[in-house]
Amino acid sequence: MATEIRVPTLGESVSEATIAQWFKKPGDAVNQDEPLVELETDKVTVEVPAPAAGTLESIVVNEGDTVEVGALLGQIAEGAGAGASAAPAAAAPAPAKQEAPAAKAELVDVVTPSAGESVTEAEVGEWSVKVGDVVKADDTLVELETDKAAQEVPAPVAGTVVKIAAETGATVEPGVLLCQIDPSGSAAPATESAPATTAPAPSAPAASTGTSMPPAPSAAKMMSENNLSSDQVAGSGKRGQVLKEDVINAIASGATAASSTQTSAPAARGPVAAEDEVREERVRMTKLRQTIARRLKDAQNTAAMLTTYNEVDMGPVMELRKQYKDLFEKKHGVKLGFMGFFTKAVTHALKEIPAVNAEIDGTDIIYKNFCHVGVAVGTDKGLVVPVVRDADEMSIAEIEKEIGNLGRKARDGKLGMADMTGGTFTISNGGVYGSLMSSPILNAPQSGILGMHKIQERPMAVNGQVVIRPMMYLALSYDHRIVDGKEAVTFLVRVKESLEDPQRLVLDL
Known part of the structure; x- marks a missing residue:
């Protein structure tokens, strides 16, 4: 039946x-x-x-x-x-079908782990093992990439890898089978790996094209009515599916005009000479890089972004570091850097100008009575922004310790979702790479981001005399929908004043 x-x-x-x-x-x-x-x-x-x-x-x-x-x-x-x-x-295969469940019962399934409440899928990275390899418990099997961070999946037991069920590039959800390990060490089930390698094949092309899902029916109808193609609308559904809301947002942000420029870009590749094309290398963007690109572009499309600039004399902070760095490191076990001063200066300014620490939610403004400061960190996999929580309640030593801890986790790929969510303001230090001046892009839905730059000696007029001072350009990008120009300039001036006169930080001025 x-x-x-x-x-x-x-x-x-x-x-x-x-x-x-x-x-x-x-x-x-x-x-x-x-x-x-x-x-x-x-x-x-x-x-x-x-x-x-x-x-x-x-x-x-x-x-x-x-x-x-x-x-x-x-x-x-x-x-x-x-x-x-x-x-x-078929009489002959019957025993095989009866044996299969017994063999599978002994196998250990390795499934996609949960990466946090807001992460619903991950992309399978490079496998460190292949079918037939013998692994020890806790050996790295494969690396998964989410839109937030990379995560290594360890072997839960020692044994032989007998099946790989998800190919590199496939998109998987939490709980989906990645591979199977035979803890007895027997490689007999390895014959099952043949269909396993072909099973994920349909998802591989999907990943290379960006999505395996057609637009939702209502979205497809609206796209047809507005002469939009699927590559002109960024999908927010599962596996990048375009939903009706995505089409509405695209129309509102002028997707047709923007996409005409985008669609013309591939056409420009037509005249590429054959001898040049063979020397090119096409590499698919990682999940993290795709998310970085999408979020930065969304921030430009959504916010009324404006940048104001100032410069700060870093002499007083540098003198303070020089005088106390050894004593500071001996007492607190961490080096005294610039980020502690900048983070503290920012939290002081945010309390005076709360709009820079707020965000827009529909027609409401949400003011945050706390300062969770995100610190942009560059890694070999892309830019991540771990968050120093309640930085306004921390001392400079505590801030330096937390930034050092988050930086190590970022470089080792150990950042969790809790480390990168909830930020209310971001600091980006392009100066460590030699940047003299830049305009940082907002980290949505935040309304402000401070850009630090290279310290460079320049001739300055001080009390009528030309002197050489270690100067740094500061840039504050802000959402003009919520932050007025006067507030933005005042905020940046307060940061400048705190850094040029560090006693203000101690006296809370």
Whole structure:
């Protein structure tokens, strides 16, 4: 007896959905209420559970197809009869099918770990092992990349890798099988790795094209009406699917004009000479780099971004460091750097100009009565912004310790979601790379970011005399929708005053 799997009711205003992905394939055993397929509408994502236990007998719609409510998705052959009915088809393979569950029962599944509440998927990076390799417990198997950070997946047990289920470049969700390890050391199940390598093949091209999902039905209709193509709209749905809201946002931000420039760029590659093209190297952007690009461009498109500049004489801070650096390091176990002074100066200024520490939420302004300062850190995988929480309540020594700790975690790829969320203001130090002047881009939804730059000796007029002083240009980029020019300039002047007269930090002036 077969049980039908049909599209459930999705809501009063939703009449159709897109098949996002099947969790099972024909012939797989399923339990009642176990998720079988994921449907995506222009509003929500819905998992369809198995109406009965048995074997998935057939799938009648493929991933990417659009189906209406009530449409047939597939059928389940119920009970033990499902397995029995498949056996007579070929007598010889029957023992193999009976042995497979026993072999799998001994295998240890390695699945995609959870990377935090706001992270719903990761991209499989380079595998450190291959099928047949012997691994020890805690050996690194593969690196996963999310839109926030890279994460290494260790081996839970010692044994032999007998199956790799997710290829490099594939997009996986938490709980998805990555590989299997035979703790007995037997490589007998390695023959199962052949289908495993071909199974993720459909997702590989999807990753290279940016998304494997067609636009949601309502989004596709709106895109057609406004002469927009899928590459002109950034999708926010799962696996980059374009939703109706994305199209509305794209139209509001002038996507048509912006995209015409973008679409003309590939056309410019036509005249590239063959001898030059063979010397080029095309490398797919990592998940982290894609997110950095998208967030920075979104910040430019959304905020009314403006930058104001000033310069600060770093002499007083440098003299203070020179005088107390040895004593400071001996007492606190950390070197006295510039970031402690800058972070402290910023928190003082934020208390006086709260708009720079606020954010816009729809038609509301949210003022933050705390200072979580993000510190931009460059790594070999891209820019990350770990957050120093409650920096306004910390001493300079505590700030230096926390920045040092976060910096090490960033370079080692050990930053967690809790380390990079919740920031209210950001400091970016391009001076460590030699930058003399730049205009930093906002770290949305924050309303302000301070750019530090290279300290360079310049002739300055002081009390009517020309003297050589160690000067640094400061840049404050801010969202003009919420921060007025007077507030931005005052903020930057307060930072300058605190650095040129560090006693202000001690006296809270």
